[in-house]
Amino acid sequence: RGGFLGVSLFFVLSGMLMAQVVLRDAERSEGRVAAGPYLARRVRRLVPASAAVTLAAVLLALPSWSAWPGLQPGDVWAALTGAMNWHVIDLGSAQVLRGLGPLGPYWSLAVEWQFYVLLIVVCLVRVGSLRARLWSLAAVTVIGGTLLQLFGGGDGFVREFATDRRLVELGVGVALGLLVRHGQVPIVGPVVGRVATLVLLGLVAFVDFDPPWLLHGGFGLVAVLAAVMIISARETGPLRRLWSSPPLVTLGRDSYSLYLVHWPVGQLLTRHLDLHPAVFVVIAVAVTLIVGVVLARAVERPAQQLSFTPRTTLAIGVVITLGIGLAGELLLA
Numbered sequence: 001r002g003g004f005l006g007v008s009l010f011f012v013l014s015g016m017l018m019a020q021v022v023l024r025d026a027e028r029s030e031g032r033v034a035a036g037p038y039l040a041r042r043v044r045r046l047v048p049a050s051a052a053v054t055l056a057a058v059l060l061a062l063p064s065w066s067a068w069p070g071l072q073p074g075d076v077w078a079a080l081t082g083a084m085n086w087h088v089i090d091l092g093s094a095q096v097l098r099g100l101g102p103l104g105p106y107w108s109l110a111v112e113w114q115f116y117v118l119l120i121v122v123c124l125v126r127v128g129s130l131r132a133r134l135w136s137l138a139a140v141t142v143i144g145g146t147l148l149q150l151f152g153g154g155d156g157f158v159r160e161f162a163t164d165r166r167l168v169e170l171g172v173g174v175a176l177g178l179l180v181r182h183g184q185v186p187i188v189g190p191v192v193g194r195v196a197t198l199v200l201l202g203l204v205a206f207v208d209f210d211p212p213w214l215l216h217g218g219f220g221l222v223a224v225l226a227a228v229m230i231i232s233a234r235e236t237g238p239l240r241r242l243w244s245s246p247p248l249v250t251l252g253r254d255s256y257s258l259y260l261v262h263w264p265v266g267q268l269l270t271r272h273l274d275l276h277p278a279v280f281v282v283i284a285v286a287v288t289l290i291v292g293v294v295l296a297r298a299v300e301r302p303a304q305q306l307s308f309t310p311r312t313t314l315a316i317g318v319v320i321t322l323g324i325g326l327a328g329e330l331l332l333a
Contacts, residue, residue, distance in 0.1 A: 002207035005200070005222055007108045008169050010259075012226040014112055015173020016180065019134055022123055023181045026130050033123040033130065040310035042116060043317040046256070048303035049295055050109065051320050053260045054079050057102040058328045060268075067268055068102050076328030079103040080321045082113035085161040092157065102264035107161050114163045115170050134178055141171030142220070150217045159215040172223040176230065185231055193232020193239050196225045257300050258292035265291055 022033050058076060060067035078087035084106040122137045123130065145168030149159060159165050179185045188196075203222065207214065214222075233243045242248070251258070265288045273280060308316065 001209065002204040004209065005204050005207065008219055008222040009200075009226045010108060011111070011166060011169035012173040012176065012223050012230065015115075015170040015175075016177035016230070017173075018116070018119055018170075019138075019174045019177025020181050022119065022134070023130065023178070026123075031130060033120075034310075035120045035124060036310040036314070038120065038123075039116070040308075040313040042113075043313050044304050044306060045300075046109065046113075047317045047320060049257050049260055049300040050106065051080070051324055052295065052299050053264065054103060055324050055327070057264060058324070058331055060102075060264075062331060067271070068264075071101055071103075071332060073325075073329045073332050075101060075103050076332070077325050078110075079106040080325050082110045084110040085163060086110070088161050089157050102267055105259060105263045111161075111163050111166050112170075115167070131178065131182075134174060138171045138175040138178065141167035142175070145169075145171060146217055146220045149215065149219060156210055156215055160210055166219065168220045169223040169226075172220070172227050176227050180234075185234065187235065188228055188231050190232065190235070190237045190239070193229060193235070193237070196228035196232065197239060200225050200229060254293055254296040254300075257296035258288060261291045261295060262288045 022038070025033050025038065054076060057068070057071065059065070061069070061071040074087065075084075078084045084103065085108075088104070088107055119137070122133050125133065127133070145165060149165050149168065152159075152165065154162065154165075176185075200222070211218075229239070233239045262284075266284050269280065269284050269287065273283065275283070306313070
């Protein structure tokens with residue numbers, strides 16, 4: 001039931017890695033973070049696989065396939081431009097199932113892209129040290145995001161998908177990245193790490209979709225549990241051995257492509273298979289693994305090896321976005 005909480009873990013990990021990357025870049029270039037190269041790396045990392053899945057979703061929506069009737073050009077543009085979370089909010093409850101169609105998982109990617117922009121602004125502002133600015137970003141996002149979740153208005157869709165409500169998880173990740181980068185991570189011990197991991201697994205297993213407590217500050221609690229689990233996984237012990245096992249390392253390496261395809265695969269199989277839920281899950285996971293690994297090996301990883309200049313990379317990203325968006329306009333009209 002609570003598989004969607006994986007997004008919270010994703011946000012914490014992303015925030016941690018973002019902070020580490022910009023600090024590393026700054027150390028290599030006398031305290032400066034170049035926005036162009038940073039964004040170009042993000043484009044190479046994220047755009048090719050997401051563009052391939054978006055194009056596949058458009059083609060499968062054509063009348064000859066009708067994999068998911070109702071896919072609209074607006075859904076395609078929202079997925080391509082990093083605005084899917086606001087697009088889903090705009091659709092509202094009456095159309096949320098369509099808004100969470102084959103491109104629905106892009107809402108979390110949209111939140112991350114928007115946070116990239118905020119992070120770059122913080123890096124480019126030349127006031128104080130970069131580390132101090134990043135600590136300020138972490139504090140503002142954690143405190144501000146928590147207050148908005150506790151006291152901000154809006155319905156469940158706003159609390160679930162709005163960027164400002166999910167900043168708390170990314171902010172916790174940034175704080176963790178700062179601690180890790182400078183060797184200041186506290187020792188939590190194996191017992192605390194196991195408890196945090198078990199609580200997270202329990203939430204994933206038993207929490208209904210978006211209970212009120214989760215939408216009113218609970219995402220912050222999940223983020224803290226995720227951070228404790230990550231810290232414990234860095235320490236010598238059973239959790240480190242578990243997360244370092246080859247199958248899980250391989251799964252993690254291909255996790256981005258797997259995330260992109262798991263939802264459309266599930267929707268396709270739902271339309272064509274009528275099986276016992278347990279059997280369906282086994283088949284869906286198997287097909288997702290196959291399709292996701294193929295996407296990672298054929299598109300995602302080769303794209304990361306490209307050696308274009310940052311300007312050329314960004315230009316290619318714009319051309320791909322416009323091309324697929326216009327194709328969606330023509331084919332779905």
